[in-house]
Amino acid sequence: MKKLWLLLLLVMLLPLGSAGAQDMVMEVGAGEGRLDIIAWAGYIERGETDPAFDWVTAYEAETGCMVNVKTAATSDEMVALMNEGVFDLVTASGDASLRLVYGGRVQPINLDLIPSFANVDERLQEAPWYVVDRDGDGTKEHYGVPYVWGSNVLMYNTEVFPEAPTSWNVVFEEMTLPDGESNAGRVQAYDGPIHIADAAMYLMYHNPELGITDPYSLNTDQFNASLDLLRQQRELVARYWHDAFIQIDDFINEGIVASGSWPFQVNLLGAQGAPIASTVPQEGATGWADTTMLHSDSPHPNCAYMWMEHSLSAKVQGDVSAWFGTVPSVLAACEGNELLGPDGCETNGLGNFEQIRFWRTPTEDCGDADEATTCVPYREWVSAYIGVIGGR
Amino acid sequence: MAIATASLPAAPKSPFRRVLTFFYNHPNLTLVMLLLLPMLWMLVFYLGSIGGLLVHSFYYIDDFSGVLQRQFALRTWSDLFTPSHFDVFLRTFSMALAVTLASAIIAFPLAYYMARYASRRMRGLLYLGVMVPLWSSYLVRVYAWKLILADEGIISWTFRSLGAQGILDAILAIPVIGGRSLSFSFLGMFLVFVYIWLPYMILPINAALERVPKSLIEASGDLGAKPGYTFRKVILPLAIPGVIAGSIFTFSLTLGDYIIPQIIGNSAPFIGLAIYRYQGSAGNLPLAAAFTVIPIVVMVVYLLLAKRTGAFEAL
Numbered sequence: 001m002k003k004l005w006l007l008l009l010l011v012m013l014l015p016l017g018s019a020g021a022q023d024m025v026m027e028v029g030a031g032e033g034r035l036d037i038i039a040w041a042g043y044i045e046r047g048e049t050d051p052a053f054d055w056v057t058a059y060e061a062e063t064g065c066m067v068n069v070k071t072a073a074t075s076d077e078m079v080a081l082m083n084e085g086v087f088d089l090v091t092a093s094g095d096a097s098l099r100l101v102y103g104g105r106v107q108p109i110n111l112d113l114i115p116s117f118a119n120v121d122e123r124l125q126e127a128p129w130y131v132v133d134r135d136g137d138g139t140k141e142h143y144g145v146p147y148v149w150g151s152n153v154l155m156y157n158t159e160v161f162p163e164a165p166t167s168w169n170v171v172f173e174e175m176t177l178p179d180g181e182s183n184a185g186r187v188q189a190y191d192g193p194i195h196i197a198d199a200a201m202y203l204m205y206h207n208p209e210l211g212i213t214d215p216y217s218l219n220t221d222q223f224n225a226s227l228d229l230l231r232q233q234r235e236l237v238a239r240y241w242h243d244a245f246i247q248i249d250d251f252i253n254e255g256i257v258a259s260g261s262w263p264f265q266v267n268l269l270g271a272q273g274a275p276i277a278s279t280v281p282q283e284g285a286t287g288w289a290d291t292t293m294l295h296s297d298s299p300h301p302n303c304a305y306m307w308m309e310h311s312l313s314a315k316v317q318g319d320v321s322a323w324f325g326t327v328p329s330v331l332a333a334c335e336g337n338e339l340l341g342p343d344g345c346e347t348n349g350l351g352n353f354e355q356i357r358f359w360r361t362p363t364e365d366c367g368d369a370d371e372a373t374t375c376v377p378y379r380e381w382v383s384a385y386i387g388v389i390g391g392r
Numbered sequence: 393m394a395i396a397t398a399s400l401p402a403a404p405k406s407p408f409r410r411v412l413t414f415f416y417n418h419p420n421l422t423l424v425m426l427l428l429l430p431m432l433w434m435l436v437f438y439l440g441s442i443g444g445l446l447v448h449s450f451y452y453i454d455d456f457s458g459v460l461q462r463q464f465a466l467r468t469w470s471d472l473f474t475p476s477h478f479d480v481f482l483r484t485f486s487m488a489l490a491v492t493l494a495s496a497i498i499a500f501p502l503a504y505y506m507a508r509y510a511s512r513r514m515r516g517l518l519y520l521g522v523m524v525p526l527w528s529s530y531l532v533r534v535y536a537w538k539l540i541l542a543d544e545g546i547i548s549w550t551f552r553s554l555g556a557q558g559i560l561d562a563i564l565a566i567p568v569i570g571g572r573s574l575s576f577s578f579l580g581m582f583l584v585f586v587y588i589w590l591p592y593m594i595l596p597i598n599a600a601l602e603r604v605p606k607s608l609i610e611a612s613g614d615l616g617a618k619p620g621y622t623f624r625k626v627i628l629p630l631a632i633p634g635v636i637a638g639s640i641f642t643f644s645l646t647l648g649d650y651i652i653p654q655i656i657g658n659s660a661p662f663i664g665l666a667i668y669r670y671q672g673s674a675g676n677l678p679l680a681a682a683f684t685v686i687p688i689v690v691m692v693v694y695l696l697l698a699k700r701t702g703a704f705e706a707l
Contacts, residue, residue: 103459185572191659238572240659246538253542254573379453379676382669387476390483390660 024110025301031065032300035307038081038090040290041071042324043147052339053323055316063310065303082106087295088304091147093288094129094359095194095378101134101143102363106293108134108141113305116312119330120146123353128367129360130291144293145308146329148320151287151349151356152190152198153278155261155269157251164279168202170258172233177257184236188250188259191240191389193381194359198260198286199226199233201357205283215286215357217366223376223384230388240389244268251276260285263348264325284355289329321348442688449682460677468678472686477666481686484663487578488646491585492593492639498586499593499638500631506594507601522591530588534655537584541575541656548573571658581657588652589645593638600634601627633702640698647687663687 037044044067047054056067070087072078075096082090082105092100100106111117117125124146133140156165160179169175171187189195200215203225212222238254241247244265250256251269261278269276292311294304310316317328318337327350328334334345366375415422451460452467506518525533539545551560564570564577571577604627612622650664661669663683671680698704 185576238576238658242654246655249538249542253539253544254575255543382676383471383474383476383679386480386661386666386669387474390476390479392476392479 024108025113025305026110028113028305029302031063031303031306033064033066033303034068035065035089035300035303036068036070036087037307038070038072038078038087040091040324041073043091043290043320044069045319045323053319055310055319059307059310063303063306065300065306067307079103079105082295086297086299088298088300089295089307090293091290092144092293093290095288095361097129097143097291097293098132098361098363099378100293101130101132105296106143107296107298108143109145109294109308111142114145114309114312116309116330117145119314119332120312121329121331124149124289124329127289127358129289129358130293144291145312147290147292147311148317148324148326148328149287149289149358150263150326151280151285151352152260153263153266153285153349153352154281155251155259155266155276155278157257158275158277160257164277165258165281167281168198168260168283171236171260172199172202172229174232174236183258185238186255186257187236188239188241188247188256189230189233189237190260191242193378193385194286195260196223196226196230196381196385197357197359197362199229201286202283203229214367216360216362217368217375218362219366219373219375223380227384227388230385234388234391262325267325267347280349280352280355284357285352286359287349287352287356288359318344321345327353445681445684448678449685451678453676453678468682471679472682477683480661480663480666483660484647484687485690487582487585487662488643490582491589491646492642494582494586495590495593495642496597496635496639499590499597500635503594503597503601503634506598507604522594525588526591531651533588534584534652537580537587538575538655541573541580541583543573543575545573545575575656576658578657578660581652584652584656585646585649589642592641592645593635596637596641597631597634600631600637604630633704636698636701637704640695643694644687644691647691 044056045053046056060066070081072081075093078090078092079096079099081087082100083103130144131140131142154165154168160177162178170183171189175183177183197215200212200218200222203210204212204215207225210222210225212218218226239250241250241259244262247259247261248265248269252274263278266276266278292308294301298304312330314330314332317330317333318340320326321328321333322337322339322344325348327345327348334350337344362375362378362381364374364377366373449468450464451462452465454461506515510518540547548560551557569577569579574580608626609622612626617625648664650662650668653662653665667680667683670676670683
């Protein structure tokens with residue numbers, strides 16, 4: 001019996017032991033012959049869907065690392081896979097990256113080994129969703145390299161709005177739209193707790209006395225004010241959206257005329273000939289920027305470093321962006337890419353960068369120098385949003 | 393007898409034969425050997441995973457790092473009992489109850505017709521009609537219903553062409569169950585739930601009705617009971633276990649479903665959806681586990697009550 005307890009104790013301690021600190025890789029040796037990546041569907045293409053979109057075959061031929069992709073549908077699935085499985089890399093969005101860093105699942109990157117990092121858009125080189133000082137030694141570490149990014153635009157029906165709406169108030173406040181009817185029941189909002197940041201961003205512009213400086217770092221008062229705005233929005237929203245194709249259907253068949261959305265839906269609806277356009281209103285917009293991160297127990301670190309270098313080449317960046325409707329992190333990719341075309345970067349939202357507040361996992365640590373202030377963590381964002389959508 | 397036994401040749405004592413004899417002489421051991429594998433499966437994989445879930449509901453998530461703390465605490469349970477979660481329970485249980493009642497009301501006449509009046513050929517056709525939807529993809533059927541119920545869908549179109557738009561609008565204007573269009577309302581969600589789970593109600597009721605002996609009905613008639621009286625006093629009591637067996641399916645399936653509330657309705661969370669959110673998007677496995685315990689407790693109580701009525705005989 002005593003042995004059994006000892007065994008149980010050991011099993012319980014197991015996850016604690018493996019989360020220890022990691023030494024940074026100092027040099028890239030020969031490839032290990034294999035690379036396991038967790039990625040969004042469509043992020044790592046080897047020409048199987050469309051032969052023109054292939055950024056894996058050349059890498060495999062050059063390095064001898066055979067690429068294995070495990071696709072994930074949500075940020076949370078990615079975090080879960082990284083927690084439980086043995087993988088090398090993950091293309092984590094901003095709402096997952098800090099969870100991975102503070103959960104000890106990813107290791108800092110030695111940028112000296114990735115020369116192409118110098119070509120990355122300077123505005124992304126020190127981005128707070130993957131560059132943090134986790135060990136508290138005063139210098140920040142890079143937990144990965146940027147992949148591609150995009151923004152949550154305001155999508156609207158051009159028959160109802162002859163002019164592009166200038167404010168997000170069309171989805172937050174009850175009003176009469178240009179076609180003479182109320183917006184109640186005709187607008188949508190994103191069905192994920194991260195949407196609270198959209199409300200906070202709106203308040204940041206319209207209620208400066210709340211003192212919001214970052215929609216992802218909210219104290220209790222700021223958080224509650226955002227929830228009040230969302231409760232008001234609940235009265236207007238007939239259904240929240242989470243699935244791009246259901247939203248497309250709602251715009252076509254349900255008479256929905258305005259909603260926060262992704263360039264992906266705007267492009268698809270436009271391709272179908274629907275009277276749909278998008279804009280970034282005066283308050284700005286939220287967005288997502290994905291980071292290629294390295295697992296702390298990566299079995300193939302050399303192949304992983306070679307992939308990170310490869311992923312930052314202008315060709316790969318341009319091809320991914322053309323395929324997925326994103327903006328490349330390497331600006332050189334915007335020019336001379338056949339698949340993306342000359343205006344691809346602008347179409348996908350390159351010009352919006354300054355107005356975009358990128359997704360970041362809200363943590364209790366507000367991210368400022370003051371240790372005394374605490375912010376509302378993501379866990380509470382989830383339960384609060386469930387309450388708001390439930391009408392409470 | 394003694395002569396007959398003596399005349400038989402002595403059995404050859406091969407090892408195989410000895411094993412057989414051994415098991416024949418130890419029937420209990422035989423039973424253990426036969427059941428060992430399925431029982432292990434049941435205990436380890438089935439009950440074990442439920443037990444693991446229960447244990448998890450007493451762990452909690454560390455506020456700072458969001459990492460699971462494998463230490464006993466009641467924090468998760470106090471997080472569970474908040475007003476917004478009560479709303480989720482209430483919403484889910486009301487929907488499950490409404491769906492169960494409606495399914496029973498619709499299924500009973502059909503099952504009755506199938507069991508008592510339909511010709512052999514007709515019965516076969518009806519069985520096929522009930523079963524066919526079960527063979528096609530659940531998701532496809534739900535998405536199809538989204539289009540049927542849409543503002544621009546066939547139901548609205550029919551009302552509009554008949555000049556009865558006012559009736560549909562009046563129905564959709566009812567608070568709580570109404571909404572912008574059928575596909576955005578609880579009413580629409582209710583219709584889809586009833587459609588999806590109806591076969592699970594029809595089949596057990598039909599099985600129960602088929603088992604009502606004809607002689608009992610004839611005897612009732614011979615003793616002077618009118619058909620209505622026979623139905624109330626003989627057929628219905630014997631069919632009730634079937635209804636309850638069906639309700640176990642419709643009730644528990646509605647409780648656990650998280651796909652229909654995502655596609656139809658106004659996004660208000662149901663238990664399944666809340667579990668999916670907490671485990672999936674927040675990584676809060678303990679709270680999701682605690683959430684799961686509530687429907688399990690409700691179903692256990694329900695099953696115990698159902699057992700008293702003999703519903704398990706009709707499954």
